Structure formats: structure tokens, C-alpha cells
Amino acid sequence: MSDLRELYQQVIMDHNKRPRNFREIEKANHLAHGNNPLCGDKLVVYLKLDGDKIDDVSFKGSGCAISMASASLMTEALKGKTIDEAQAIYEQVHKSMTGEETDRNLLGKLEVLSGVKEFPARVKCATLSWHTVHAAIDSDHDISISTE
Amino acid sequence: MSNLNINAIRADFPILHQEINGYPLVYLDNAATSQKPRQVIDAVSHYYLHDNANIHRGVHKLSQRATDLYEAARGKVRQFVNANSDKEIIFTRGATEAINLVAQSFVRPKLQAGDEILISHLEHHANIVPWQILCEQTGAKLKVIPMTQTGELDLTQFDTMLTERTKILAIGHVSNALGTINPVKAMTEKAHAKNIPVLIDGAQAVPHMTVDVQDLNCDFYVFSGHKMFAPTGIGALYGREDLLNAMPPYQGGGDMILSVSFEKTIYNELPAKFEAGTPNISGVIGLGAAIDYMWQVGIDNIAAQEHHLLEIATRKIESLPGVNIIGTAAEKAAVISFMIEGVHPHDVGTIFDQQGVAIRTGHHCAQPVMEFYDIPATARASFAFYNSEEEVDALINAIQKTQELFA
Numbered sequence: 001m002s003d004l005r006e007l008y009q010q011v012i013m014d015h016n017k018r019p020r021n022f023r024e025i026e027k028a029n030h031l032a033h034g035n036n037p038l039c040g041d042k043l044v045v046y047l048k049l050d051g052d053k054i055d056d057v058s059f060k061g062s063g064c065a066i067s068m069a070s071a072s073l074m075t076e077a078l079k080g081k082t083i084d085e086a087q088a089i090y091e092q093v094h095k096s097m098t099g100e101e102t103d104r105n106l107l108g109k110l111e112v113l114s115g116v117k118e119f120p121a122r123v124k125c126a127t128l129s130w131h132t133v134h135a136a137i138d139s140d141h142d143i144s145i146s147t148e
Numbered sequence: 149m150s151n152l153n154i155n156a157i158r159a160d161f162p163i164l165h166q167e168i169n170g171y172p173l174v175y176l177d178n179a180a181t182s183q184k185p186r187q188v189i190d191a192v193s194h195y196y197l198h199d200n201a202n203i204h205r206g207v208h209k210l211s212q213r214a215t216d217l218y219e220a221a222r223g224k225v226r227q228f229v230n231a232n233s234d235k236e237i238i239f240t241r242g243a244t245e246a247i248n249l250v251a252q253s254f255v256r257p258k259l260q261a262g263d264e265i266l267i268s269h270l271e272h273h274a275n276i277v278p279w280q281i282l283c284e285q286t287g288a289k290l291k292v293i294p295m296t297q298t299g300e301l302d303l304t305q306f307d308t309m310l311t312e313r314t315k316i317l318a319i320g321h322v323s324n325a326l327g328t329i330n331p332v333k334a335m336t337e338k339a340h341a342k343n344i345p346v347l348i349d350g351a352q353a354v355p356h357m358t359v360d361v362q363d364l365n366c367d368f369y370v371f372s373g374h375k376m377f378a379p380t381g382i383g384a385l386y387g388r389e390d391l392l393n394a395m396p397p398y399q400g401g402g403d404m405i406l407s408v409s410f411e412k413t414i415y416n417e418l419p420a421k422f423e424a425g426t427p428n429i430s431g432v433i434g435l436g437a438a439i440d441y442m443w444q445v446g447i448d449n450i451a452a453q454e455h456h457l458l459e460i461a462t463r464k465i466e467s468l469p470g471v472n473i474i475g476t477a478a479e480k481a482a483v484i485s486f487m488i489e490g491v492h493p494h495d496v497g498t499i500f501d502q503q504g505v506a507i508r509t510g511h512h513c514a515q516p517v518m519e520f521y522d523i524p525a526t527a528r529a530s531f532a533f534y535n536s537e538e539e540v541d542a543l544i545n546a547i548q549k550t551q552e553l554f555a
Contacts, residue, residue: 008499039493042524065492
């Protein structure tokens with residue numbers, strides 16, 4: 001059960017129960033739909049970009065605790081960052097979930113997500129929002145992505 | 149209570165005796181696939197060690213032995229579902245392929261644009277998508293018998309949905325997502341009163357109850373081997389002989405022909421007409437061994453043990469606060485779909501697995517059922533006769549630990 005406590009840490013449980021930035025952005029200029037058909041997780045990521053700066057980022061949707069917490073933590077981490085900074089964080093998160101060396105300064109609070117590396121079947125839950133925000137940044141129109 | 153000695157039964161299933169994450173394996177995902185007794189594993193192994201050859205062609209000894217084993221298994225399947233003749237048993241890859249076969253070879257030639265295919269809201273995707281493909285091909289319409297909050301079919305609606313344009317009624321015997329046992333015999337009688345042929349998807353029924361196709365009086369009955377203790381990749385179609393005889397072949401190839409020339413090919417007789425190419429011989433032999441095993445245990449004993457497990461598990465889950473059972477039909481197989489309040493089923497699956505309890509979480513290939521209840525997924529525990537009362541307690545314990553973790 002110790003791996004479980006590692007996965008379902010207080011931070012994860014808190015962000016699952018009270019997800020941050022769980023709303024639409026009315027004037028979003030980038031938006032993407034993320035979908036994991038295997039478990040039914042669905043979310044929409046809204047972005048307001050000002051040049052290469054992330055003015056605002058939010059999400060709505062439903063899913064397991066891991067996917068909800070990951071999306072919530074993501075919005076906190078990316079708000080106010082530049083696209084290049086966001087990209088660097090994205091890469092660190094990805095590394096932390098696959099057990100690679102990471103830069104703790106860049107990762108910060110997001111390190112709690114690395115617990116999924118012991119649960120291969122759940123990595124996709126944690127990465128869904130990150131893939132979706134990536135797609136939203138890259139595309140200037142509504143786009144759908146699927147992790148399965 | 150049943151008359152089974154569970155410890156003796158469990159000794160027949162080598163896979164059950166292992167630890168998962170430091171806990172004894174509690175396998176409650178039988179509706180997805182069942183485990184295989186040593187008798188089935190040995191039959192497949194013995195075939196490859198001693199008898200392997202292609203069937204229906206060689207004059208050599210091995211080919212004769214393989215052919216005899218293959219056809220003997222057909223006889224067992226015939227007896228298992230009480231068909232009239234071995235010619236009415238077609239081996240397929242599983243229930244899915246059997247439904248596709250009936251859709252394309254039996255229904256398609258009769259269909260005109262505007263005709264109707266009647267299924268139900270409870271169906272597994274395997275009994276939805278082949279009919280949707282057929283509708284796209286022909287312009288026919290898919291009609292769906294509605295379900296009720298308890299997870300049963302709305303039979304009043306059903307009566308009005310059998311029309312002159314209905315070309316087939318295709319329904320599941322037992323719902324894989326909820327466990328509901330549908331009144332297929334009465335429904336078949338009503339469809340037949342209007343000359344509508346009936347296909348029953350028995351994938352979730354044959355592992356748990358005696359099935360008699362003559363008593364049901366259905367036209368087609370399909371099932372998969374892997375859910376009834378046989379290997380994956382093998383299943384069977386029962387079809388009424390006169391219907392099968394009148395149908396064109398589903399696939400062309402070797403074994404399904406009497407003679408081939410570039411001008412004219414003569415198709416083989418039943419059942420070979422529908423078994424193109426070298427079949428899954430070891431799978432068929434494994435299926436025969438699984439039937440032998442079920443007969444040895446006794447299908448009534450299997451049903452009694454599973455009913456006992458369903459009753460005690462239902463009672464115990466109902467007594468837990470914050471847990472809701474989805475699907476509360478009066479007649480149920482040993483399947484319990486449930487939701488733990490405040491915990492997504494996917495998290496439930498991971499937490500259970502950490503305690504060695506294997507259940508299914510997700511939409512169970514029945515997304516319309518999930519949409520009906522407006523939920524993305526459920527957690528589902530499904531029992532087999534080799535499950536014990538202690539394993540029911542392990543399930544209850546896993547639910548409570550999940551609630552503690554999410555408290």
C-alpha cells in the first residue's frame with residue numbers, strides 16, 4: 001500500500017477535490033479537447049496567449065483523481081509562463097513520469113505526479129492534460145487529441 | 149449453498165495460486181475472461197505434443213487424430229447447447245465473429261432500405277456495431293429496445309417495436325455490464341409470432357447456466373469460448389440447419405469447398421461451408437475440454453455457487469455506506485457493477501489491484517449503458533464458480549480501504 005500513498009498524496013487528493021482554474025476562459029484564443037476513451041476521461045483546456053506568454057490557462061472536464069489533479073496542477077504551473085518555459089516544464093513532467101532524471105527546480109510542486117511511474121496503466125491519466133495543452137498551444141483552432 | 153468443494157475446484161486452476169502486490173490474487177474479472185483449468189491447458193498441450201496436424205485433408209494418422217478430436221469437440225458443443233445436429237454448430241473466432249457472420253450472410257441479403265434491425269440498449273458493442281455496419285451498407289435502420297432504471301429491458305416498448313419491417317431481433321442473453329438476465333425465450337416467442345428471426349448473444353450466459361437452443365427456440369445463438377474456461381480465439385455459432393443451408397458463405401477459402409475451378413466453385417456442405425481456411429484446431433479441442441470440465445463439475449452446481457456468491461456480495465455491498473450498485477434487475481448473473489461515491493472507477497481499479505483484487509473498471513464495451521446512467525464508467529466485480537466467500541470478503545475489504553484512502 002506504500003506505493004498507493006505515494007500516488008494518492010495529499011496534494012493530489014486536494015487538487016482532485018478542489019481543482020484550480022476549473023472554468024472556461026471566455027476569451028480563450030487557443031483550445032483543445034483531450035479524450036482517453038479507455039477510461040472515459042474527457043477534458044477541455046482553454047488558453048489565453050498574449051504573444052508567447054500564457055496569460056491565462058484553465059480546464060473543464062471529468063476523470064479520475066490522477067487526471068483531474070494533474071490538470072489542476074498544470075494550470076497553476078503554466079499560468080504566466082512563456083511558451084518556451086511551458087515547453088521546458090512539460091518535458092520535465094514527462095521525464096518524471098517515466099523515471100528519468102529531472103530538474104527539481106523546474107518541476108517544483110509537480111513532482112507529486114511522478115508517483116504514477118510505479119503504475120504504468122495510469123501514466124496516460126496523468127499525461128492527458130499535458131498532451132492537451134501542448135496541442136492547444138500548437139494549434140490556433142479547436143483541436144481534439146486522444147491518448148489511446 | 150452449492151455442493152462444490154471450492155478448494156478442490158481451485159486446485160484445478162493453477163493461475164489462481166499466486167500473489168499480486170503481496171496479497172493473494174482475488175480474480176473477480178470473469179466477465180472479461182475466465183481462467184482456464186488444468187484439464188483445458190493439458191488438452192491443448194497434449195494436442196500440440198502428440199496430435200498436431202491439419203484437419204479434413206491428410207490421410208496420415210496425425211491428421212486423422214486431429215480431425216477426430218476437432219469433430220468430437222463439435223459434438224460436445226452440440227450437446228452443450230442441445231442443438232439438433234452437428235451441422236448446426238459452426239466454429240468461429242468468438243461471439244463477435246459469429247454475429248458478423250449472421251449479419252452479413254443471413255440478414256444482409258434480405259435487407260432493403262428502410263427495413264429495421266432490433267437490438268437493445270443493454271447490448272455489448274459486439275451486438276451493436278456489426279448491425280450499424282449493416283445499416284450503412286443497406287440503408288436499414290437500427291432500432292433499440294429501451295432499458296429501465298433497474299437495468300432491465302422495457303418489454304412494453306418491445307412489443308410495439310416488432311414491426312413488419314423488422315428483419316432480425318438480436319439480443320444479449322445476459323448483460324455483461326450489469327448482469328441482467330433477459331427473458332429471451334418469451335421475447336423469441338413474440339418475435340416469431342411476427343415471423344421475425346432471432347439471434348441471441350450468449351457470451352455471458354453459457355459460462356453460468358444451462359442453455360438449450362431448442363427450448364429457447366431461437367434461430368441463432370452465439371458464444372465465446374474464453375469466457376467459459378476455454379482458450380481465447382474460439383467460439384461458436386449455433387444456427388438452425390435450414391437457415392444455414394440457405395445462407396451464402398461468409399468467407400471463401402480452403403475447406404469450405406467441394407470443388408474449385410476458375411469457372412465454377414461448389415461450396416461444401418454444412419458446417420464446413422462456414423469454416424474457410426485452417427481453423428483454430430487447438431482452440432476447438434480446448435473448448436471441448438472446457439465443456440467436459442463443466443459437465444464434470446455440473447452446470448447446476450456452477451449456477452448454484454455463483455448465485456450464492458452474488459447474493460452474499462450484493463447483501464454486503466448494499467450494507468456499505470457510500471456504495472451504489474448499478475443494475476438491480478430481479479434476474480441477474482453473478483455480475484455486480486458499482487460506484488464508490490467520490491471515487492472515480494479508474495482509481496478504484498488501481499487501489500483494488502494494490503490489494504490483489506482484480507476487477508474491471510471502465511465502460512465494459514457497453515457505452516450506451518453508461519450513458520443511460522450518465523456515468524463515464526463503473527467498477528465491476530464478476531464471479532465464477534471457483535470464487536470463494538473469502539474472496540467476497542476481500543472485495544468488501546478493498547472497497548473499505550478505498551473509502552479510507554479517499555476519506
